[in-house]
Amino acid sequence: MPLIEFTDRGLYCPQGDFYIDPWRPVDKAVITHAHSDHARAGSRSYLCHHLTRPLLELRLGDFPYQSVEWGESVFLNGVRVSLHPAGHIIGSSQIRVEYKGEVWVVSGDYKTENDGLSGAFEPVPCNVFITESTFGLPIYNWKPQAEIFRSIQDWVVKNNAAGKTAVLVAYSLGKAQRLLSCLAAVSPAIFVHGAVWNVHQALVKAGVVLPPVQRVELDAPKESFRSSVVIAPSGADESPWIRRFHPFEVGVCSGWMQVRGNVRRRNADAGYALSDHADWKGLLSAVKATGAEKVYVTHGFQAALSRYLNEQGIEAAEVKTEYGEDEEGAASQTEGGGLTEKADLTERGGSAEEGDLAEREGLAEREGLAEGGGLAEREMIPGPERGIPVQEEMPDISKDGVDDLMID
Numbered sequence: 001m002p003l004i005e006f007t008d009r010g011l012y013c014p015q016g017d018f019y020i021d022p023w024r025p026v027d028k029a030v031i032t033h034a035h036s037d038h039a040r041a042g043s044r045s046y047l048c049h050h051l052t053r054p055l056l057e058l059r060l061g062d063f064p065y066q067s068v069e070w071g072e073s074v075f076l077n078g079v080r081v082s083l084h085p086a087g088h089i090i091g092s093s094q095i096r097v098e099y100k101g102e103v104w105v106v107s108g109d110y111k112t113e114n115d116g117l118s119g120a121f122e123p124v125p126c127n128v129f130i131t132e133s134t135f136g137l138p139i140y141n142w143k144p145q146a147e148i149f150r151s152i153q154d155w156v157v158k159n160n161a162a163g164k165t166a167v168l169v170a171y172s173l174g175k176a177q178r179l180l181s182c183l184a185a186v187s188p189a190i191f192v193h194g195a196v197w198n199v200h201q202a203l204v205k206a207g208v209v210l211p212p213v214q215r216v217e218l219d220a221p222k223e224s225f226r227s228s229v230v231i232a233p234s235g236a237d238e239s240p241w242i243r244r245f246h247p248f249e250v251g252v253c254s255g256w257m258q259v260r261g262n263v264r265r266r267n268a269d270a271g272y273a274l275s276d277h278a279d280w281k282g283l284l285s286a287v288k289a290t291g292a293e294k295v296y297v298t299h300g301f302q303a304a305l306s307r308y309l310n311e312q313g314i315e316a317a318e319v320k321t322e323y324g325e326d327e328e329g330a331a332s333q334t335e336g337g338g339l340t341e342k343a344d345l346t347e348r349g350g351s352a353e354e355g356d357l358a359e360r361e362g363l364a365e366r367e368g369l370a371e372g373g374g375l376a377e378r379e380m381i382p383g384p385e386r387g388i389p390v391q392e393e394m395p396d397i398s399k400d401g402v403d404d405l406m407i408d
Helices: 053-060 145-161 177-182 193-206 240-245 282-290 302-311 329-333 351-362 399-403
Strands: 009-012 018-020 028-030 045-049 063-066 073-076 077-087 092-097 102-106 128-135 165-169 190-192 227-232 247-252 271-272 294-300 317-319
Touching: 018 053, 045 053, 045 077, 053 063, 053 193, 128 282, 128 302, 145 165, 145 177, 145 247, 145 271, 165 240, 177 190, 177 193, 177 227, 190 193, 227 240, 240 247, 294 302, 302 317
Parallel strands: 018 028, 028 045, 045 063, 102 128, 128 294, 165 227, 165 247, 190 227, 247 271, 294 317
Antiparallel strands: 009 018, 073 077, 077 092, 092 102
16 A cells, blocks of 8 residues: 555545645645645644744634644654655645655655745655656756846836836745845835735744835825835736836746746736746756655646656656646646736735725636635636736647747
8 A cells, every 4th residue: 555645635645544735625634835726724634834834824714733843753643744844935845754664755846946035945865756847847947046136136226216116926925925035135115915915924923034014005105106116916917906006017926937928928027937846957856866766746747757757767657636726836737838827816814905906807706705714816817908818838848849948
């Protein structure tokens, strides 16, 4: 019997009788991180990292939570479970499962570059490694964070000098916090959308040290945002909410911005390939560092990565899951490779007015904004006035098509 089985509810450990990141309600859920595709409401109990707990409370609501530190072991029906840094977002963890000398590791989402905030990715030796593959193609090769940050800073300074507001689109949990140190160096005030504000407050209350931000108040005069910087979630740039910042320019922070044409298709003024996922080289280095005899490849470009690993002599197989619906992950599940994103315009306890503005614009579909209903996310319906296609067909990569995906 395998230590972890792939079921219609999620990744299941029969020996320990628990699930890892289940997508259906279960009795015991072990959670890698707080993004909505990996952490869902309805389970009877949750085990997670200490810094993931306040985010689950924000996004899922009131449930029985148990939190541990990285490297701390918990025994579930005789199975040793421990969490280890994944480097994806604050609190993100790989799940190590050990029973009778056999070790499996579930990566969740991860990145191998240390962003200075999320905890440095820690390779965990194992027999079997279950890895994501969001950017599992050779074309995805990230520049160092410091280089990307310098480009963003130059763009902000240029816009502010021209009397424009610089609006950066970034996922409310993850890149929004990662950008703060970059922006604090060039802007005396950082304004944020309500969804970003709620996450920020939850983390600060949990003891995470972050640069200060100001929430965008709906009744604030437009002049107060002139020559400033604003962080907004995907989809907000398509709503009436953004009009208060005029004149402004929009920069999108996403790994998909590395593909030529996505900045134009997104109708953005600038694009930065800043991702919270590992690039191709990062995925390969992580797999190699585990020393795993067998690798299962989940959400993303499963076929491409598993095929390559097999060609390199590492036994690998692809597995279908329901992960990959965070901002970047959801994009990888489309043929378009990144143009259909989660708008995450509202969070539990956030501004209903901010969300309703977007809904009236026809940009989003409510998933449960009722009081106490947990995370209320909105699926962005691209607006024709911005020229955004719902789906963009990816060039053929099976033969010589990689040349069509050259970066800008």
